[in-house]
Amino acid sequence: MGDLTRVTIDFQTSHLIFPTLIACVLGLLGLAVLIRDRSKIAAAVPYWRGVLEGMDKLRFFGALVLTLLYFSLMVPVGNIWPNTGLGFLLCSIPYLLATGLLFMHERPLRQVLPLLIVAVVGPVFVWWLFTYPLFLSLP
Amino acid sequence: MKINRRTLLAAASAVALLAQPMIAQAQNLPRNMRMVIGSKSTGGDTYQASAMVADALSEKLGINIKVDAVGSSEAFKVLERDKRGTTIMMFHDQAYLGHLYGVTGYDDIFANYNIGPTVAINPGNAYLVAADSPYQSMQDILQAAADGTRVRVAIQPGGVSEIGFSAMKNAAKVLNPGSEENIVPVNTGSQSDKNQAMWDDLADVINGSIQGNEQFTQLPADDVKAMRFVWITARPETLEQAPEAGMGGTSRDEMLKHASPATSVTLDGSKDFTFDKEFFLLYNKDMDPAVSEAIDAALTEIYADGEIQKRQKEAFFMPNFLPAAEAKAHLEDKNATYAKVIDQISAGN
Amino acid sequence: MLEILTPLFLSLIVGGTLVGIIFGAIPGMTATMAVAVCLPLTYSLGLENGLALLLGLYVGGISGGLVPAILLGIPGTPSSITTTFDGYPMAQRGEGEKALRIGIVSSFVGGIISLIVLWLFAPTLADFAIKFSYVEKFLIIFFAMTVMAALSSDMLMGVFSGVLGVFISLIGTYDISNGGNGELRLIPPGTEYWLESGFSLLPVLIGLFGLAAILEQAEIGVPKGHSAKDLQVGKSSSFSFRIFATNGVNLVRSSLIGTFVGILPGVGGSAASIIAYTNAKTFSKTPEKFGKGEPAGIIASESGNNGLTGGALVPLLSLGIPGDSTTALLIGAFTLQGIQVGPLFIGNNPVTWDAMIIAMLIANVAMFVMMYFAIRYFALVVTIPKHILFPVILMMCVIGAYTINYGIMFDVWTLLIFGVFGWLASKIGIEVAPFIIGFILGPSAEVYFVKSLESFGDLTIFFTKSWIAVLLWVLILGSIVGSVLMSRKQRRMNQ
Numbered sequence: 001m002g003d004l005t006r007v008t009i010d011f012q013t014s015h016l017i018f019p020t021l022i023a024c025v026l027g028l029l030g031l032a033v034l035i036r037d038r039s040k041i042a043a044a045v046p047y048w049r050g051v052l053e054g055m056d057k058l059r060f061f062g063a064l065v066l067t068l069l070y071f072s073l074m075v076p077v078g079n080i081w082p083n084t085g086l087g088f089l090l091c092s093i094p095y096l097l098a099t100g101l102l103f104m105h106e107r108p109l110r111q112v113l114p115l116l117i118v119a120v121v122g123p124v125f126v127w128w129l130f131t132y133p134l135f136l137s138l139p
Numbered sequence: 140m141k142i143n144r145r146t147l148l149a150a151a152s153a154v155a156l157l158a159q160p161m162i163a164q165a166q167n168l169p170r171n172m173r174m175v176i177g178s179k180s181t182g183g184d185t186y187q188a189s190a191m192v193a194d195a196l197s198e199k200l201g202i203n204i205k206v207d208a209v210g211s212s213e214a215f216k217v218l219e220r221d222k223r224g225t226t227i228m229m230f231h232d233q234a235y236l237g238h239l240y241g242v243t244g245y246d247d248i249f250a251n252y253n254i255g256p257t258v259a260i261n262p263g264n265a266y267l268v269a270a271d272s273p274y275q276s277m278q279d280i281l282q283a284a285a286d287g288t289r290v291r292v293a294i295q296p297g298g299v300s301e302i303g304f305s306a307m308k309n310a311a312k313v314l315n316p317g318s319e320e321n322i323v324p325v326n327t328g329s330q331s332d333k334n335q336a337m338w339d340d341l342a343d344v345i346n347g348s349i350q351g352n353e354q355f356t357q358l359p360a361d362d363v364k365a366m367r368f369v370w371i372t373a374r375p376e377t378l379e380q381a382p383e384a385g386m387g388g389t390s391r392d393e394m395l396k397h398a399s400p401a402t403s404v405t406l407d408g409s410k411d412f413t414f415d416k417e418f419f420l421l422y423n424k425d426m427d428p429a430v431s432e433a434i435d436a437a438l439t440e441i442y443a444d445g446e447i448q449k450r451q452k453e454a455f456f457m458p459n460f461l462p463a464a465e466a467k468a469h470l471e472d473k474n475a476t477y478a479k480v481i482d483q484i485s486a487g488n
Numbered sequence: 489m490l491e492i493l494t495p496l497f498l499s500l501i502v503g504g505t506l507v508g509i510i511f512g513a514i515p516g517m518t519a520t521m522a523v524a525v526c527l528p529l530t531y532s533l534g535l536e537n538g539l540a541l542l543l544g545l546y547v548g549g550i551s552g553g554l555v556p557a558i559l560l561g562i563p564g565t566p567s568s569i570t571t572t573f574d575g576y577p578m579a580q581r582g583e584g585e586k587a588l589r590i591g592i593v594s595s596f597v598g599g600i601i602s603l604i605v606l607w608l609f610a611p612t613l614a615d616f617a618i619k620f621s622y623v624e625k626f627l628i629i630f631f632a633m634t635v636m637a638a639l640s641s642d643m644l645m646g647v648f649s650g651v652l653g654v655f656i657s658l659i660g661t662y663d664i665s666n667g668g669n670g671e672l673r674l675i676p677p678g679t680e681y682w683l684e685s686g687f688s689l690l691p692v693l694i695g696l697f698g699l700a701a702i703l704e705q706a707e708i709g710v711p712k713g714h715s716a717k718d719l720q721v722g723k724s725s726s727f728s729f730r731i732f733a734t735n736g737v738n739l740v741r742s743s744l745i746g747t748f749v750g751i752l753p754g755v756g757g758s759a760a761s762i763i764a765y766t767n768a769k770t771f772s773k774t775p776e777k778f779g780k781g782e783p784a785g786i787i788a789s790e791s792g793n794n795g796l797t798g799g800a801l802v803p804l805l806s807l808g809i810p811g812d813s814t815t816a817l818l819i820g821a822f823t824l825q826g827i828q829v830g831p832l833f834i835g836n837n838p839v840t841w842d843a844m845i846i847a848m849l850i851a852n853v854a855m856f857v858m859m860y861f862a863i864r865y866f867a868l869v870v871t872i873p874k875h876i877l878f879p880v881i882l883m884m885c886v887i888g889a890y891t892i893n894y895g896i897m898f899d900v901w902t903l904l905i906f907g908v909f910g911w912l913a914s915k916i917g918i919e920v921a922p923f924i925i926g927f928i929l930g931p932s933a934e935v936y937f938v939k940s941l942e943s944f945g946d947l948t949i950f951f952t953k954s955w956i957a958v959l960l961w962v963l964i965l966g967s968i969v970g971s972v973l974m975s976r977k978q979r980r981m982n983q
Binding site: 005006007008009011012014015016017018019022023025026029030032033036037048051055056059060062063064067068070071074075088092095096099100101103104105111114115118119122123126130134135136137138139 | 525644645647648651652654655658661662668669670671672673674699702703706707708709710712873874875876878879880882883884886887890891894895897900901904907908915917930933934937938941942945946947948
């Protein structure tokens with residue numbers, strides 16, 4: 001065998017070896033998928049149109065937008081009172097309430113009330129738990 | 140009395156705040172501080188050194204201090220963003236060594252941050268050989284390199300683990316120019332990888348620590364895992380502070396035999412190279428100097444009380460409090476010395 | 489000996505186990521986190537009592553993960569990932585209770601077997617484990633990866649997804665602390681600030697399994713009704729211990745695999761259950777049932793990950809080196825008390841050693857008793873209306889992602905990125921199970937592959953290093969051939 005199988009690895013560039021190898025394998029597999037599923041891929045536009053039409057747009061995009069807002073606001077709000085975790089607490093309560101209401105089908109008081117309680121008690125409890133007994137940072 | 144940060148804060152934070160609200164308010168200190176550290180482990184030495192200091196500081200100042208093991212790159216980022224002094228950082232010599240070795244994610248800490256006080260030393264950094272190794276001492280190793288034998292040293296590149304290796308190369312170059320080429324690195328990661336490199340016969344010498352490797356030096360010589368210390372990089376005055384019994388089966392006198400001046404790895408032909416892993420605070424460049432002064436003052440009192448030293452020694456840390464200004468001069472001095480070493484060994488190549 | 493068994497010692501174990509189960513059962517909270525937050529308490533408790541608490545947390549935390557894995561399809565901890573593959577389908581069929589019982593019994597057996605191994609053979613096994621160099625470790629990881637092919641419904645797409653997972657896991661620096669050179673790669677320009685350390689496992693995991701599942705529900709309008717079929721506890725349970733009679737070999741083998749993977753430093757905790765699962769599938773007579781609600785899959789996964797608990801303590805107590813991320817924290821408990829861990833630990837500290845073994849034993853029993861009798865309460869999770877359950881899960885995912893690395897906001901964004909990715913994946917046929925396995929194993933595969941070549945400089949080393957390597961190749965080939973045959977059989981059946 002000898003020389004054919006010998007390899008020398010330069011440590012300075014060794015971070016590229018495995019990613020290159022994996023990228024090649026991934027490329028080959030991707031190509032195989034492309035060839036095999038070409039008809040499906042060609043039909044991508046109508047497929048996605050179907051997905052969009054079939055989905056509950058309000059709930060899906062509503063959940064996404066609420067989550068985006070939730071994540072974006074947590075840190076700026078938290079920075080008003082640094083290292084207290086209040087950013088998490090003050091953003092979680094409306095987020096829980098809003099997503100809960102969004103996911104509900106009918107919204108009679110009898111069902112909203114438990115949600116309201118959970119939306120307030122849940123984050124407060126978690127915030128207390130993490131701030132005092134567990135002593136972990138929250139945004 | 141042993142006071143634990145978490146229990147203290149969980150049970151009595153309100154009491155603590157009521158008892159000493161004046162200090163915090165008078166100095167305009169943030170009441171909730173976050174101490175980020177340059178390590179991702181909450182079981183490692185950086186976390187322990189930080190937790191002890193955070194405990195003592197929060198008690199003394201009557202504020203909350205949370206230690207967050209976010210790791211170096213995130214810690215530097217967080218520190219850089221927070222100008223209000225609500226975030227401080229604890230790290231060790233890696234902070235500037237990473238920059239000297241050009242590791243991604245490390246900036247010049249002296250230019251970009253303010254240096255706070257040093258608090259403790261982990262004197263454990265050591266180099267070991269297998270028990271049946273032909274090398275009895277550092278002198279043997281340097282001689283072997285001079286005679287043209289390749290000596291492979293397992294390290295984790297880019298910082299604290301590499302600096303002793305760089306010093307070996309430098310010493311080889313000072314003693315026998317050209318022989319430094321025969322001291323070659325075996326780049327590994329964790330301590331487990333370094334030990335494994337020795338057992339797999341991929342390395343002749345490994346970087347390790349007194350704490351992590353001492354028991355291997357006590358194994359019977361016929362055990363394949365048995366090792367010997369050849370060099371402990373700490374300054375002799377640091378090791379002098381260790382309890383006389385030392386650690387495990389290795390007494391303090393035994394340790395001193397492996398450290399300068401008994402074991403010499405020369406820096407420039409006259410002085411010995413030494414390295415202590417020191418823990419110190421880093422602050423945002425624009426932080427209110429009053430916060431830094433308050434921490435200095437509080438630590439001065441804490442170290443005068445003497446309680447923290449006991450705790451540190453229990454966990455094999457050597458207390459080493461220097462107020463911010465002195466710490467800065469001291470660390471800049473170390474930085475300059477090591478910069479020269481690294482410069483000299485790379486100049487030849 | 490008996491003087492260790494104080495009421496405090498016992499209550500710390502039981503309390504620790506209970507808290508551990510709760511941490512494990514909440515998606516995003518892990519055993520590691522439970523141990524991390526309680527570590528400082530051990531300073532005031534003293535060594536034996538402190539360890540009692542931590543070991544209880546450890547055993548409880550690893551075990552609790554099976555509850556959401558089975559009932560919600562969200563792994564409570566990374567090591568219960570393979571439990572979701574068969575546990576959740578069973579819950580959807582209305583066999584949630586049976587799945588829980590199987591999981592709990594398997595966890596218990598795995599924990600006890602590994603404890604016996606730890607107790608009797610710790611030093612011997614440590615000496616065996618150091619025979620595993622980079623080469624053998626790479627082959628073990630490679631073997632674990634072969635399950636990607638077996639887990640997928642469409643083999644080509646499954647392998648593609650798995651390799652994609654490996655690829656994504658390599659984003660960021662080639663980690664110095666694992667032996668890399670610290671250089672960045674695969675980072676889109678302009679994102680270095682965030683992607684320097686790549687994506688963390690836990691947020692990726694809960695994004696793919698938690699957030700994505702909720703998005704899918706939102707897409708279909710969050711239909712009313714429960715997230716899995718009602719568990720009518722005690723009424724229609726088809727569970728009987730007889731199921732273990734046919735799975736005895738699987739149970740013992742998986743426990744031992746978990747134990748052994750724990751013993752190997754650097755292979756990683758989540759790999760234990762994946763390898764046990766791969767093995768169970770390779771040797772099964774009905775491999776095609778795996779991933780569709782096969783009890784043997786739960787048995788393998790849960791006995792594997794609990795087998796890890798005893799195994800991971802072997803290198804810790806006989807080499808001073810942790811076997812997984814949780815035991816890495818235990819080192820801190822020892823050094824805080826000024827106790828060295830290393831090859832002499834067991835001989836020098838017989839009392840502590842005995843206390844640890846007893847604590848592990850009690851923790852396993854306590855885990856079993858508490859979980860077995862809490863099934864009816866776990867089952868209540870499924871009866872919570874979705875419009876309350878989902879927002880709470882989302883909040884817990886956020887907390888888990890934020891606290892896993894002690895407060896990094898990018899981890900929360902990672903959760904969202906992979907939540908959306910998981911939803912998209914299900915639409916375009918990328919399979920999540922092989923993807924996450926690739927993602928988990930990718931970094932270790934890289935280090936051990938590159939280091940093998942760096943150290944030995946020859947490609948043939950993978951075949952010639954040792955008899956262990958040869959044996960591993962046999963397993964790898966067996967697994968691959970098995971998957972190919974199975975896939976053919978299925979295609980023929982479909983035609």
